Amino acid sequence: MTDTSINNQARAGAGDAGFGDYFALLKPRVMSLVVFTALVGLLAAPVNVHPVIGFASILFIALGGGASGALNMWWDADIDRIMKRTQSRPIPAGKITEGEALAFGAFLSALSVVMLGLAANLVAAAILAFTIFFYVVVYTMWLKRWTPQNIVIGGAAGAFPPMIGWAVATGGISVESVLMFTLIFMWTPPHFWALALFMKSDYHEARVPMLTVTHGRRATRAHILIYTLLLAPIALGTGFTAIGGPVYLVVALVLNGLFLKGAFDIWRRDEAQAEADGYRAEKKLFALSLVYLFGHFGAILAESTLAQFGAQFGLGGW
Template identity: 75%
Template sequence: MTDSTTLLDHTQEARFGDYIALLKPRVMSLVVFTALTGLLVAPVSLHPLEGFAAILFIAIGGGASGALNMWWDSDIDRIMRRTQSRPIPSGRVDRDEALAVGLALSGISVVMLGLAANWVAAGLLAFTIFFYAVVYTMWLKRSTPQNIVIGGAAGAFPPMIGWAAATGGISVESVLMFALIFMWTPPHFWALALFMNDDYTNAKVPMLTVTHGRKATRLHILVYTILLAPLALGIAATSIGGPLYLAVSLVLNAVFLAGALRLWRRDEGLAGADKYAAEKKFFRFSLIYLFMHFVALLAEAALRTAGMGGW
């Protein structure tokens, strides 16, 4: 991490929206959605007020992780085009303020989730914040091309936390939801890295595209996509799956595998405005892929509640 003098001067007065941006609201939305899914598909129902409180504090914990990530990464965020407009490198929020916000929200979210739900869920949330801020951001991200593989665990914990908030424990189903996101994360982020490779190169972040090249990255994407498919389909055989989920998953995985194959076979010599069209298309579909799997789980839960679900 570079000295604060290398960053932009804090010349603007921060607005409320800048502090919201500090929490990475787009990432937070994924945290909220997957955590809510974990909570709603669990075999134990929470009172709506308890459920709302649990999701609120999980969201705050996710935002705290984002603030701590932006605090630590403010030096490389200033270099990368994708992140130059973030609150710290743009000079709208001071680094020390970001650290204070991240630490304060971390403590509040963990304690309040423990009080609102249970301490198993709170412990998982605390570990998730630690894993994302310390293990991934401070250690893995700048030290190994496997950063996103191991670090992806941080983004995979929310459905486990939601499940634990409802049940007070961990089960095969919650572990499989974790595994789905964990295995999805590398191909998702490597696709992004393929068309944002210059950013990572300039910032000296050892993404797989930087250390091993684009061809090797495409092969890794294919391998992880192949490994992901049976795991995703296997959830259909658990208590939270069912025929609807299986049908949706079959279609999604067929399309995802076809996209990974196209990336692997693509011509490295392509040029022009559409040079990375395939990578961008794969990246966008990866978001749909994950979203629709969790929507299918919610649909199965709704059908079971109505007495029409299950095998």
């Protein structure tokens, strides 16, 4: 299929978009992570937030995250048409035009930032605005197609939501919110590199300089292990701060032990072994990485809930 026929097909399909197609532009799976980590940041903060303000703030943070996804799909429409895992997205599928995605993403970006500033405070709104800018301009437009460090540096965009949630409650930034940011920031490279190992042809065909393309798969396996080794002490150290505690430490010990083992298993393998079993270890680590992040932030949320329960009923130790 030629580029011309693809464009004609896209124009022919445009206008048939429904609510589900526009919702897909928001990258709902990514948005769920944004919402969850922002909510944990908000609830873990040492300041109570009125439920209405909290709900509105999380809603606008979600819209900002979705706006970033729509603008990412607008800019990446050309490579989304090439990569197998993205060909069903609304733009390459011909449901929504690139111009419509741009207008939709820009509108939601402005709306989310302004409304978060009105609902919460200017610090939270400023961090959200910077997050959208970083993801769309710094990562999508620049880093993604320029350097194999795209995921390393660009991972900061996905690490900001808990800081935004914390800022909604406190109006500022603290050691604890920076630790939550760092946890996601260091988790992102092994998470995406594990995916890149078994999505082997997509990044090559789209000419995206993922580490697997520029430095090879052996180097990628080594980088996954190195970043996992760097991630573990950060994750465990968080347990000894105000947002940590015994529940968090138990969860962190188990998950980091499993994650380290998975990274080591991947490092020991070569491509022949991986291809022989259909990249089973790589897919297992990718799935574990999702459990890893939700588990750590779920434990932070549990510690916050227990602390509030203990304060309410005069219990010590929480």
